[in-house]
Amino acid sequence: MAGNYSVQRETIYQVLKSTKTHPSADWVYRRCRDVLPGIGLATVYRNLELLVEQGRAIKINVAQGKDRYDADVTPHFHTVCPICGKVSDCDTDGVIAKALDGECERRGYQGWSLIFTDVCPDCRSIKQIKISRSDQ
Amino acid sequence: MAGNYSVQRETIYQVLKSTKTHPSADWVYRRCRDVLPGIGLATVYRNLELLVEQGRAIKINVAQGKDRYDADVTPHFHTVCPICGKVSDCDTDGVIAKALDGECERRGYQGWSLIFTDVCPDCRSIKQIKISRSDQ
DNA sequence: GCAAAATTGAGAACAATTCTCATTTTATTT
């Protein structure tokens, strides 16, 4: 594997590793520009994709809007807020993850992706406000 | 709910109900045109979205490419082929589905979406050919 | 330090989906 290093690539990986917000490519791009003002958006897309191929990151495909990336490659799953699209880690005892791994093993599947729908705390409170307003 | 009927809407729903292929909006559009040559693509998108809102269909968000729709709204999950993108139903004993429903109940989530990655039979055989070719 | 290979940045290109709006269809009222 010749090459496989560049300032940009390393920066992108560090930015991704430094957050738990499951950011979009665009968010990573903006954060990278703080350090490397000249970095291009295509470079960010390219390298995020490469990190996924290398198994150093995962891509989370949410219903509407942009794909999200995560440098946490340990098996885990996510909740997505159906209102704002926010992605959060799902704290779990691991029983379900183990069951899914087992299912893959038995059936020869390559992997799984599990997403729960959950209105996030922020949207929950805004929803409350809306409900009480329309009640008046 | 005034209205809620149109020839187009009904046709779109019938087309979707008539297949197990988890089609894209575009595929539904082409099938509808056999019956209604003048139907517009936007109408198909609009109504598929409406069917989802009404709980008469689900939308399956696959990694790359177009969203897929399914008129089977009973809880079940899918495999997606990482090569050609084909979506198939996952025959299951229901244990996992029950576990996920239970998790939603306990945590107050609204729902779940589970997708397994599985190279489909077609792509599996093409892969074999490719492997044996590059072996020569 | 030099040549080959890999990577970059900029913007064009692309694909899927959504939006706009004048026209048509459907529902409601009389």
Next chain:
DNA sequence: AAATAAAATGAGAATTGTTCTCAATTTTGC
């Protein structure tokens, strides 16, 4: 069944997220 109001349509423009192209630059291996 005519008139009116409400809902939905088709066409194409617009938008969005992502990928592609390619000349210039950076990195690698000697």
